[in-house]
Amino acid sequence: xxxxxxxxxxxxxxxxxxxxxxxxxxxxxxxxxxxxxxxxxxxxxxxxxxxxxxxxxxxxxxxxxxxxxxxxxxxxxxxxxxxxxxxxxxxxxxxxxxxxxxxxxxxxxxxxxxxxxxxxxxxxxxxxxxxxxxxxxxxxxxxxxx
Amino acid sequence: xxxxxxxxxxxxxxxxxxxxxxxxxxxxxxxxxxxxxxxxxxxxxxxxxxxxxxxxxxxxxxxxxxxxxxxxxxxxxxxxxxxxxxxxxxxxxxxxxxxxxxxxxxxxxxxxxxxxxxxxxxxxxxxxxxxxxxxxxxxxxxxxxxxxxxxxxxxxxxxxxxxxxxxxxxxxxxxxxxxxxxxxxxxxxxxxxxxxxxxxxxxxxxxxxxxxxxxxxxxxxxxxxxxxxxxxxxxxxxxxxxxxxxxxxxxxxxxxxxxxxxxxxxxxxxxxxxxxxxxxxxxxxxxxxxxxxxxxxxxxxxxxxxxxxxxxxxxxxxxxxxxxxxxxxxxxxxxxxxxxxxxxxxxxxxxxxxxxxxxxxxxxxxxxxxxxxxxxxxxxxxxxxxxxxxxxxxxxxxxxxxxxxxxxxxxxxxxxxxxxxxxxxxxxxx
Numbered sequence: 338x339x340x341x342x343x344x345x346x347x348x349x350x351x352x353x354x355x356x357x358x359x360x361x362x363x364x365x366x367x368x369x370x371x372x373x374x375x376x377x378x379x380x381x382x383x384x385x386x387x388x389x390x391x392x393x394x395x396x397x398x399x400x401x402x403x404x405x406x407x408x409x410x411x412x413x414x415x416x417x418x419x420x421x422x423x424x425x426x427x428x429x430x431x432x433x434x435x436x437x438x439x440x441x442x443x444x445x446x447x448x449x450x451x452x453x454x455x456x457x458x459x460x461x462x463x464x465x466x467x468x469x470x471x472x473x474x475x476x477x478x479x480x481x482x483x
Numbered sequence: 484x485x486x487x488x489x490x491x492x493x494x495x496x497x498x499x500x501x502x503x504x505x506x507x508x509x510x511x512x513x514x515x516x517x518x519x520x521x522x523x524x525x526x527x528x529x530x531x532x533x534x535x536x537x538x539x540x541x542x543x544x545x546x547x548x549x550x551x552x553x554x555x556x557x558x559x560x561x562x563x564x565x566x567x568x569x570x571x572x573x574x575x576x577x578x579x580x581x582x583x584x585x586x587x588x589x590x591x592x593x594x595x596x597x598x599x600x601x602x603x604x605x606x607x608x609x610x611x612x613x614x615x616x617x618x619x620x621x622x623x624x625x626x627x628x629x630x631x632x633x634x635x636x637x638x639x640x641x642x643x644x645x646x647x648x649x650x651x652x653x654x655x656x657x658x659x660x661x662x663x664x665x666x667x668x669x670x671x672x673x674x675x676x677x678x679x680x681x682x683x684x685x686x687x688x689x690x691x692x693x694x695x696x697x698x699x700x701x702x703x704x705x706x707x708x709x710x711x712x713x714x715x716x717x718x719x720x721x722x723x724x725x726x727x728x729x730x731x732x733x734x735x736x737x738x739x740x741x742x743x744x745x746x747x748x749x750x751x752x753x754x755x756x757x758x759x760x761x762x763x764x765x766x767x768x769x770x771x772x773x774x775x776x777x778x779x780x781x782x783x784x785x786x787x788x789x790x791x792x793x794x795x796x797x798x799x800x801x802x803x804x805x806x807x808x809x810x811x812x813x814x815x816x817x818x819x820x821x822x823x824x825x826x827x828x829x830x831x832x833x834x835x836x837x838x839x840x841x842x843x844x845x846x847x848x849x850x851x852x853x854x855x856x857x858x859x860x861x862x863x864x865x866x867x868x869x870x871x872x873x874x875x876x877x878x879x880x881x882x883x884x885x886x887x888x889x890x891x892x893x894x895x896x897x898x899x900x901x902x903x904x905x906x907x908x909x910x911x912x913x
Contacts, residue, residue, distance in 0.1 A: 346524040346525075347520070347524065361706075365544065366878055366881055366882055367881075370544065370545050376881065377881055378880055378881045379881070396706070396707065396736070397736070398735070398736055400629075400630050400733075401539040401628040401629050401630055401633070401646075401647060401648045401649055401652075402539060402542060402544055402648075402649060403648060404540075404648030404649035404650055404651075405540060405542075405544035405545065405547065405548040405649040405650070406544050406545070408545075408547040408548065408551075408649075408650070409544055409545030409546065409547040409548065411547070412545070412546060412547045412550075413545070413546075424707070425524065425525060427521055427524065427525055427645065427646065427647065427648060427651070427665075428646065428647075428648030429648075430520075430521060430524045430525075431517065431521060431647075431648045431649065431650045431651050432648065432649075432650070434516075434517055434520045434521070434650075435517065435547065435551050435650045436547060438513065438516065438517070438551075439547065439550050439551060439554065440547075446524075469523065470523075
């Protein structure tokens with residue numbers, strides 16, 4: 338299986354387990370910033386945690402405050418290690434940039450084309466290498482043992 | 484290859500490059516790194532000057548936001564353009580009303596002070612468009628955050644802001660620049676999905692809650708596309724458009740909508756679409772409206788603990804409508820708490836007109852500087868709350884863990900007096 342590629346919105350590297358969200362999520366009002374748990378009542382994956390995951394979702398939703406909440410989860414270690422999107426989302430990119438500036442914690446944000454996006458599945462182990470101005474590489478490292 | 488490699492490189496002017504290089508201080512360099520970082524992420528070819536900014540980052544969401552504001556302040560940051568501030572985590576005029584934890588109360592106040600020290604105006608409102616000096620003229624480029632302010636600015640004022648998140652707002656204010664991308668670009672403002680309301684009964688379209696229900700519907704169905712609405716009554720005013728936009732920016736990512744014959748970029752359907760064929764035409768039915776309205780209430784019982792109105796912040800006209808409903812008749816039932824959120828400026832304007840006195844004597848608690856769905860204001864044992872706001876109805880069940888009943892302002896007043904929900908059946912049917 339070949340590697341996936343994507344467009345880098347914010348650079349960085351990360352290795353971890355993929356978590357695919359079935360629906361878009363607003364970090365503000367949707368995530369507990371202390372634990373990373375999904376708290377949005379309307380979201381099908383309510384109760385799951387995004388902490389330490391390579392988070393895959395179609396796009397961000399809702400409030401501008403998601404930027405602050407996203408940055409805070411990166412600071413606190415309750416956020417994802419990388420974010421893979423289907424559509425660009427400036428609100429989330431800003432959160433990643435500010436966390437990088439303040440704490441030198443870089444959570445790469447990458448837009449993945451639809452064909453590659455559909456190959457991402459919860460539980461896969463991947464390595465994300467994203468450098469600004471370059472094509473991002475998302476390498477499937479291994480599957481998580483059942 | 485993919486578009487990843489074909490992006491236009493960002494070109495900066497000499498002045499912008501100097502800011503980025505630190506020639507004008509470290510705060511400007513940091514702010515410029517964020518502005519140019521975003522510009523590169525969204526493929527902007529260059530930056531544009533902005534006329535004003537509206538800052539959402541002054542609401543406390545944890546240490547990261549506070550660290551960023553205090554970093555900018557400690558580096559000597561100062562806004563270059565007129566800058567308004569969104570709601571905060573505290574009501575400074577009614578101390579004790581917000582019952583937050585120690586971290587939020589202390590850090591929330593520090594965050595407010597940091598933004599004022601950066602030169603922003605302490606307006607503390609989600610509805611800066613209600614302040615005469617903060618309304619940008621048609622066609623002006625600005626950098627506004629807060630989803631309801633963004634959608635109002637673009638749709639109703641015809642000024643141009645992209646859907647900015649926290650931090651870009653203050654960085655744009657400090658640099659006076661924003662990326663030329665998104666809704667700053669004329670072609671990106673073309674309507675895409677047409678919602679035709681003309682088949683609906685007039686009584687339904689004239690109902691006070693109709694705009695918010697339409698907002699809920701189009702937010703759900705368009706995501707981040709640009710909707711064009713056909714068939715809102717010609718009398719639809721700013722408060723109704725505020726309610727529509729706020730609901731659409733909550734249930735979806737709507738940052739611009741057009742209403743044919745009403746909003747300034749939609750004199751005709753063809754103009755709203757900029758001559759393009761629509762991606763989709765949705766003929767809105769009674770059932771679709773009923774379903775969208777039903778999504779905004781979570782309960783249908785006899786209990787009622789509180790009323791919350793004023794999300795987004797009440798305008799002066801809305802304060803007047805509430806005062807008129809409360810002027811004669813019984814006071815609010817002592818068991819029902821009644822909150823009306825507005826800005827300190829609107830509250831001051833309402834006072835000499837007698838609105839504040841009438842409402843307070845009837846039992847209304849005004850809330851300023853913040854809002855009831857983002858800070859702990861409601862009593863902890865509150866279970867059922869009635870609101871006339873689609874945005875409040877959308878967020879409060881998740882944020883506060885309460886049940887919500889979506890109802891008109893008159894129904895809110897009647898229910899508050901009765902101590903239990905009093906709802907009209909018409910014009911919604913069944």
